[in-house]
Amino acid sequence: MITMKDIIREGHPTLRLVAKEVELPLSKEVIDLGHEMMEFLVNSQDPELAEKYELRAGVGLAAPQIDQSIRMVAVHIPGIEEDSEDYILSDVMVNPKIVSHSVQSSCLAEGEGCLSVDRDVPGYVPRHSRITVTYHDLNGEKQKVRLKNYAAMVVQHEIDHLNGVMFYDRINEENPYQLDEGVNIIS
Ligand SMILES: O=CN(O)CCNC(=O)c1cccc(Cl)c1Cl
């Protein structure tokens, strides 16, 4: 199983590479890795398992974060309601591609964090408010999803990892809470 020791931290060169497209049909190795990435997210959001295995909670994980420079991410985004079983989005995305996006931008009021960054980096991270993403799932099926709000922010954070981009690259250096006109803040 994946634990924190498998997650590379800022300064590791792999985090700054553009990850390679995954060949189709998916190999058993890639499929197994995808399931392991999802298992990490599920474990990291379970208070008992997170404590037992000393996991930091995450709603997304990109393969480059475990030193696999391939275009695959896992996202496991729970609904807002307490203890609700439904998830806004829970899937492993192979070769995810943003095929269209809103002109409008949004950012999370709380800013963002990253398992590969062992420090708080405060500030707004402006991203597309809405995105349409195509990808292949672990069954090899082509998927197309339209995302907004928190899920759109998370998927963009993960796709950034596939392009060697860290969330703080997008924070305004002079004033981290500087926002361009019309950027929507998501609470
Ligand atoms: O790349 C994935 N991680 O580093 C996992 C840890 N970060 C988060 O779960 C997280 C937290 C807040 C906002 C966003 Cl957008 C994300 Cl993604």
Ligand code: NI
């Ligand atoms: Ni991250």
